[in-house]
Amino acid sequence: MIMELHATIRKPSVAGSFYPYDREQLEQQMLLALAREKDNLQRITLNRPLLGGIVPHAGMKYCAVQAVHFFEQLRLTGQQPDTVVLAHPNHYGQGPAMSVDDHEYWQTPLGKVAVDRSFAEALQLPVDSRIQDQEHSAEVILPYLQYFLKPGFRIVAVNMLQQTLQMATRLAWKVMAAQSQLPRKLLFIASSDFSHYLPPAEARRRDAFVLQEIIDRNAAGVQQAVRIHQATPCGHGPIMALMEYSRMRDPHYKALILRQGHSGEVVPMPEVVRYVAMAMVEGDQP
Numbered sequence: 001m002i003m004e005l006h007a008t009i010r011k012p013s014v015a016g017s018f019y020p021y022d023r024e025q026l027e028q029q030m031l032l033a034l035a036r037e038k039d040n041l042q043r044i045t046l047n048r049p050l051l052g053g054i055v056p057h058a059g060m061k062y063c064a065v066q067a068v069h070f071f072e073q074l075r076l077t078g079q080q081p082d083t084v085v086l087a088h089p090n091h092y093g094q095g096p097a098m099s100v101d102d103h104e105y106w107q108t109p110l111g112k113v114a115v116d117r118s119f120a121e122a123l124q125l126p127v128d129s130r131i132q133d134q135e136h137s138a139e140v141i142l143p144y145l146q147y148f149l150k151p152g153f154r155i156v157a158v159n160m161l162q163q164t165l166q167m168a169t170r171l172a173w174k175v176m177a178a179q180s181q182l183p184r185k186l187l188f189i190a191s192s193d194f195s196h197y198l199p200p201a202e203a204r205r206r207d208a209f210v211l212q213e214i215i216d217r218n219a220a221g222v223q224q225a226v227r228i229h230q231a232t233p234c235g236h237g238p239i240m241a242l243m244e245y246s247r248m249r250d251p252h253y254k255a256l257i258l259r260q261g262h263s264g265e266v267v268p269m270p271e272v273v274r275y276v277a278m279a280m281v282e283g284d285q286p
Contacts, residue, residue, distance in 0.1 A: 008104040010129070014136045015109055019060045019143055023109045030147050033064035034072065037259070044258060046073050048281045051246045051253055052188030054214075054239055055144070056275035057088065057137040062263045063193070063275040067141075069258035070277045071148040074187070081187035083116045083154050084145060085175055087238035088137040088191035090161040095131035097162040098171060102127045106139070106155060110146040116154035122178035125158065132159055137191045137235065163237025165223045172244035190242040192235025194274040200262055203274045206231040214255050214278065219243040242280060252283030 012021075020026040034041070053070040056063040100120045105112040132138070138157040145153065158171060179186055194210070195203035209229045213221030219240040226236050233239065246253040256279045262272040 009112065010101065010103040010106045010133065012108050012139060013134060014139055017059070018136055018140050021109055026109050026143055027147065029060050029064060030068065030144075033060075033068045037065050037068060040259065041069065041072055044069070044073065046077065046256070046279060046281055050074055050077055050079060050187065051249050051280040051282065052190070052242050053280060054190045054192055054242065054276060054278040055141055056193050056277065057140045057191045057235075058193055058263070058273060058275060060140070062266050062273070063261070066259045066261050066275040066277045067144055070279060071144045073258065073279055075148045079187070080150055080185070081153050082184040083119050083156060084187045084189060085156050085158065086138050086141055086189050086191060087158045087160060087171065087235075087241050088135070088141075089163065089235040089238060090131065090159050091135060091137065091234070092131060093161070095128045095159065095161055096126040097167060099126045099128040099131065099159050100156060101129040101132040101159075103129060106142055106157075108139070108143050108146060110143055113142060113146065114154045116156050116184070119154075119178055119182055119184060120156045122181050123156070123158070123174045125174070128159070132157060135159060141189060141191055160235075160237040160241070163235070163240075165220055165240055168219065168237050168240035169244050171241040172248055175245055176248050188242050188245050190235055190238035192233050192239055194231070194233045194276050196232045196234065196273050197271045199270060200264055200272050203262065203272055207233070207274055207276065210236070211257065211276065214239065214243065215257070217243060217247060217253065217255060219247075246280040250282050254281050254283045255279075256281060
């Protein structure tokens with residue numbers, strides 16, 4: 001384990017850029033996204049417990065209309081997790097293959113959320129807070145959790161530098177083992193945007209191969225689709241970890257697409273980043 005002496009509160013690093021620094025403006029952005037998506041939200045009824053989901057981590061200006069679909073469905077289920085495991089990519093190429101941080105709290109304009117230190121320690125992963133301090137892909141998910149869940153939940157952010165199927169499966173097993181040691185009502189979120197900087201039609205075409213493998217519950221197929229079709233979901237490792245965890249929890253789980261879109265729908269541009277919100281729910285028993 002890497003031992004560190006570090007501040008106990010992780011301060012927001014991308015508030016004011018990826019999402020508003022002002023509390024009222026941040027809440028207003030959530031409300032506007034929900035209002036815009038009202039009709040689409042009413043067409044979806046899950047009617048079964050959530051195991052986790054895939055949520056984009058771009059600036060809220062670009063992807064809140066996709067992200068709120070997952071969190072509103074979570075709210076409608078009435079589930080209140082004790083701990084949210086937030087697996088996310090490493091955009092800086094530094095640090096251990098997988099790691100957690102040693103902060104006691106994470107802070108956003110909506111307040112502080114405690115880290116489940118006991119659960120993080122049970123994962124038996126290296127501790128490296130320095131790489132987490134600059135990484136946005138977990139931080140931007142936290143305001144959604146704070147807005148849509150009741151206070152009292154805790155988080156464990158897992159930073160994935162190596163996004164292989166082997167590493168994803170390892171993380172899923174570690175989460176399952178920790179959950180058996182420390183019983184928690186757990187929610188597993190994979191933070192990921194999808195294809196980057198391609199024309200919209202081409203980005204959608206490439207992502208379709210990855211999405212089909214997710215729907216088919218084939219984590220190995222996700223890795224193959226990324227390689228063969230040159231799709232660029234930045235968090236395919238967290239996605240595969242979520243899929244493996246969901247399979248371990250329920251071999252009959254279902255993966256459902258809630259909402260898709262891209263950055264060009266907000267600001268016209270020839271090359272876009274695509275965003276997809278998905279839910280992993282308990283399946284039908286045979």
